Amino acid sequence: MYQTNMYEGMLAETVTLRGAQGDSINAYFARPLGSGPFPGMVVIHHLPGWGEWYRECTRKFAHHGYAAISPNLYFREGHGTPEDIGAQVRGAGGVADEQVLGDVEGAMNLLGSLPFVNGKVGVFGTCSGGRHAFLAACRLKGFSAAVECWGGRVVLSKEELTPKQPVAPIDYTKDLSCPLIGLFGNEDKSPSPEQVNQHEAELKKHGKHYEFHRYDGAGHGFFYYHRPVYRQEQAVDGWKKVLAFLEKHLKA
Amino acid sequence: MCTMIANQAKIEGSGKGASGWFTVRQVNVSYDHPYQMPLEHALSIDFVDERQGPGARVAVELSLESARQLVRTIQEVLAQAAAGGYVDERVKAEGR
Numbered sequence: 001m002y003q004t005n006m007y008e009g010m011l012a013e014t015v016t017l018r019g020a021q022g023d024s025i026n027a028y029f030a031r032p033l034g035s036g037p038f039p040g041m042v043v044i045h046h047l048p049g050w051g052e053w054y055r056e057c058t059r060k061f062a063h064h065g066y067a068a069i070s071p072n073l074y075f076r077e078g079h080g081t082p083e084d085i086g087a088q089v090r091g092a093g094g095v096a097d098e099q100v101l102g103d104v105e106g107a108m109n110l111l112g113s114l115p116f117v118n119g120k121v122g123v124f125g126t127c128s129g130g131r132h133a134f135l136a137a138c139r140l141k142g143f144s145a146a147v148e149c150w151g152g153r154v155v156l157s158k159e160e161l162t163p164k165q166p167v168a169p170i171d172y173t174k175d176l177s178c179p180l181i182g183l184f185g186n187e188d189k190s191p192s193p194e195q196v197n198q199h200e201a202e203l204k205k206h207g208k209h210y211e212f213h214r215y216d217g218a219g220h221g222f223f224y225y226h227r228p229v230y231r232q233e234q235a236v237d238g239w240k241k242v243l244a245f246l247e248k249h250l251k252a
Numbered sequence: 253m254c255t256m257i258a259n260q261a262k263i264e265g266s267g268k269g270a271s272g273w274f275t276v277r278q279v280n281v282s283y284d285h286p287y288q289m290p291l292e293h294a295l296s297i298d299f300v301d302e303r304q305g306p307g308a309r310v311a312v313e314l315s316l317e318s319a320r321q322l323v324r325t326i327q328e329v330l331a332q333a334a335a336g337g338y339v340d341e342r343v344k345a346e347g348r
Binding site: 046047048077078079080081083084085086087088090091092093094127128152153162165189190219220221227228229 | 254255256258260280282284285287290291292296298300302305306307309311
């Protein structure tokens with residue numbers, strides 16, 4: 001635990017990595033200074049874009065002792081303000097799951113190659129990023145922990161499938177290869193409490209190592225302090241649980 | 253959650269953005285998380301010209317009821333324009 005006479009230092013900057021199809025994309029990387037070794041975290045941004053909250057989130061992980069990286073999943077769409085790019089991608093129906101998986105795998109591999117990373121890498125995401133975190137933990141080999149914050153569209157009917165999202169992530173549950181923590185607001189409509197029940201039932205059915213935390217008085221996005229959906233008490237408790245989970249599975 | 257509800261339509265128009273007027277060639281309409289409105293979901297309309305980059309965008313976010321009101325108001329104005337003889341016959345025939 002940090003004491004006020006301890007040294008703290010952090011490096012945070014934009015880097016590039018090889019993502020899907022070997023494309024070079026940019027990413028925001030933050031790590032504690034020093035030789036570590038530190039566990040790694042891949043931070044997956046949500047549909048509205050690669051914005052300031054994700055820079056802060058990446059630095060938050062570095063503050064807590066992780067080498068964290070947040071790839072720009074919209075790099076190929078062009079450049080502008082995060083909002084303009086996010087709006088453009090929203091209008092086009094998002095980016096394809098397969099491309100996101102390639103970019104996330106590239107981020108995981110980059111962390112794994114660093115001399116100050118301890119060999120364990122986790123994945124974290126909120127909203128569509130939470131969905132992608134769960135999907136990545138099922139479809140990719142190499143993550144040691146996954147954090148899914150209110151991932152909607154994990155449960156999908158056949159009618160809701162699209163060419164960019166051709167398979168419901170819940171269908172991959174049997175392949176989940178690491179412990180999972182999920183945070184959900186009980187007032188959320190997507191995922192609704194019933195959908196979270198289905199998600200949990202499938203995890204139980206396949207004997208997966210998971211813990212779900214479901215919050216009253218909170219809906220979708222309750223970590224976002226810059227939006228009216230923010231719920232202070234639930235966010236503080238949620239972060240505490242996420243960090244304790246990651247400490248157990250990535251630092252031990 | 254991100255709803256993935258988004259439709260695009262090719263249009264002809266002009267939009268006034270932060271840098272002045274530009275030719276609008278497409279409108280993206282979505283019902284999803286807004287950037288500015290204090291709602292979980294809003295009807296977002298982006299008038300864009302992708303050839304000029306993502307910054308060529310006039311953005312509006314509306315509540316559901318306001319979006320419905322906008323649709324009604326547009327239809328009322330178009331009906332008045334047609335009734336007043338202001339709509340070109342060729343345009344009327346083409347349904348534009």
